[in-house]
Amino acid sequence: MQFRLLPLAGLLVFGLLLFFQAPAGAQLFETKAAQAFMIDAETGTVLFSKDADKSIPPASMAKLMTMEVVFNAIKSGRLKLDDTFVVSENAWRKGGAPSGTSTMFAKLKSSIRLEDLIQGVTVQAANDGCIIIAEGMSGSEDNFAAQMTERARQIGLKTSTFVNSTGLPADGQQTTVRELAQLALHLWRDYPDFYRYYGQKDFTWNKISQRNRNPLLAMDIG
Incomplete structure (x- = not known):
């Protein structure tokens, strides 16, 4: 079972390289990416590092921290998968169809x-x-973002700071590729029941089917 889980864990860790436009390759290689960080998921051994501690905006990788807060709440019994949430006009306009950004087309x-x-x-x-x-x-996205940052400190992310739940551009929002890899590894190790969602190749909602945005899933490597 461990053999099957490790490649899936690697999807997030190796995905950091793809996200920052780094080509895949062996241990010794050059990359045009400004920052890159790659580790062995099982041992934590650093395989490649380039400016890994430079502060950068997390973009959609901030969603890893959003899910960590959610998974932790479910694991501790504060939330259940069957709980329901209402789509506010703010969520619909800022992140839904009118926003022109990545969306699940939730109905207002x-x-x-x-x-x-x-x-x-x-x-x-x-x-x-x-x-x-x-x-x-949390009642508002600002409150939730503060909770994200607090939780980041609890799991050992020393510098990552979150201003929103999406990773959309915002002043003061920052992380490093090293801490993103650390967060990905934490998700894999601490939430095996929920981590599987990252390996789901597609999802249909509101009669709209969309493929997973992680290009590594199409490579059938695990």
Whole structure:
């Protein structure tokens, strides 16, 4: 079972390289990416590092921290997968169809199960899904972002700071590729029951089917 899980864990860690436009390759290689960081998922051994501690905006990788907060709440019994959250006008406009960003096309004022929102975020990188969860859990996205940062410190991320749940551009939002890899490894190790969502190749919501945005899934490497 461990053999099957490790490649899937690697999807997130190796995905950091793809996200920052780094070509895949062997241990010794050059990359045009400004920052890159690659580790062995099982041992934590650093395989490649380039400016790994430079502060950068997380973009959609911030959604990893959003899901960590959600997974932790489910694991501790504060939330259930069948809990429902209402789509506010703010979530619909800022992250839904009108926003022109990655979305699961949640319908305004509808109620959505948490598990569907999780799949929207992990598979489609849905901004509306993130905001709906943030408002449902903490009353506002600002409150949720503060909770994200607090939780980041609890799991050992020393510099990552979050201003929103989506990773959309915002002053003060920062992380490093080293801490993103650390976060990905934490998700794999601590939430095996939920980490599987990242390996889901597609998700259909509101009669719209979308493929997972992680290009490594199409390579059938695990």
